[in-house]
Amino acid sequence: MQSIPIVIYRKWIKNDSASLLAQLIFNNTNWDQPKAKVYGKSYLVPRLTSFLAIKGVTYTYSGVVHKGEGWPSWFVPLLREVQDYCDVDFNGCLLNLYRNGEDCMGWHADNEKVLDSSKPIASISLGAKRDFLLKNLMSLEKYSFSLNNGDLLLMKRDCQRHWIHSLPKRKKVKEPRINLTFRKYL
Numbered sequence: 001m002q003s004i005p006i007v008i009y010r011k012w013i014k015n016d017s018a019s020l021l022a023q024l025i026f027n028n029t030n031w032d033q034p035k036a037k038v039y040g041k042s043y044l045v046p047r048l049t050s051f052l053a054i055k056g057v058t059y060t061y062s063g064v065v066h067k068g069e070g071w072p073s074w075f076v077p078l079l080r081e082v083q084d085y086c087d088v089d090f091n092g093c094l095l096n097l098y099r100n101g102e103d104c105m106g107w108h109a110d111n112e113k114v115l116d117s118s119k120p121i122a123s124i125s126l127g128a129k130r131d132f133l134l135k136n137l138m139s140l141e142k143y144s145f146s147l148n149n150g151d152l153l154l155m156k157r158d159c160q161r162h163w164i165h166s167l168p169k170r171k172k173v174k175e176p177r178i179n180l181t182f183r184k185y186l
Helices: 017-027 076-086
Strands: 006-009 035-038 041-044 048-053 058-061 064-067 092-098 105-108 121-127 130-136 142-147 152-155 163-167 177-183
Touching (some): 017 092, 017 177, 076 152
Antiparallel strands (some): 035 041, 058 064, 121 152
16 A cells, blocks of 8 residues: 555635635636547536746646736735745646536546646645545555645645546535645746
8 A cells, every 4th residue: 555645734724715715716817617628529627727827837738728927916925825835936826616516627647747747736725625536546546535625735746646636526515616736837
């Protein structure tokens, strides 16, 4: 049995998570529902996305292209806090808005060639509690973790090589959840 390559810091964002969630949903984020190509067919991604990054960073997956236009000033304090805590100079953040439990993310690894695989990936959850599933590619062992409002999930650097993860549908969840995924791009 391999050791689990994640760490969850519970209630990492303590007091202002509700205001940050509202700010992200309603005020400062340009949400999009892109089409992704999977096995040659185009599908609407089952969630809304936005991308924040330094100018010049481009993130492409499944035919979806995100381009960084520079960090918005309102986001910089949170970015610095995450960078300092994780000791990583993250230069991009993918935002996912799961409008309710119908929105989801299938099994995948964040292993695109534009990502610096020597760095961990940090992920903040805001809003509704959702299940995060993790599966080992060799042994097929699975784990389920609840991610709550304000939690910080750190996926260690080897996680993407040996494990896949997902955020499954949960029909009973009626509230939104935002996931902020901080990465180091090459």
